[in-house]
Amino acid sequence: MKLTKPIGTTATIVTFIVVGATGVLMFFHLNNGAMKLLHEYVGLAMVVACIVHIIANLTLFKKYFIGKKLIAIIILLAISIVSLELIPNGQKPPFKDVYANFLQLNLSQAKLAFSTNEDTFNEFLNKNNLKFEDISVEKFAAKNNIKESDLVKILINK
Secondary structure, eight states: OTTHHHHHHHHHHHHHHHHHHHHHHHHTTOOOHHHHHHHHHHHHHHHHHHHHHHHHTHHHHHHHSOTHHHHHHHHHHHHHHHHHHHSOTTOOOTHHHHHHHHHHSBHHHHHHHTTOOHHHHHHHHHHTTOOOOOSBHHHHHHHTTOOHHHHHHHHTTO
16 A cells, blocks of 8 residues: 555645646636536546545544544534535526626616726727727627627726
């Protein structure tokens, strides 16, 4: 088992770093399609690595997790399982819906809704050689071959 300890521990650390980093990036929507795939497959590898790590260090785990620590772990696991049952299935946060609706607003409506700084907005148009058209934010971005996110940042003064 001596060879298994360094392998299990190292694999657990490496997979944790990858899964943690990709998870944080995906949470903040800073990802591409491949990141989700990487996150899922490395996550599966992490499960295997953790099992190897636990088996290799079973004696230490048995000594460490006794008494109050064991009770705390059981309580946290129970709370986690119960909270999973309390979270409504299939409901997504409204952020995506709000964003999708925002993209459908005409530029003048979007500027009004977010009190867009006219100088900053006009500077953005001039810098990119764009002409104002009162069409939806989504259509304006597509028609002028600019990123929706760049246009939205200007409209909300970011």
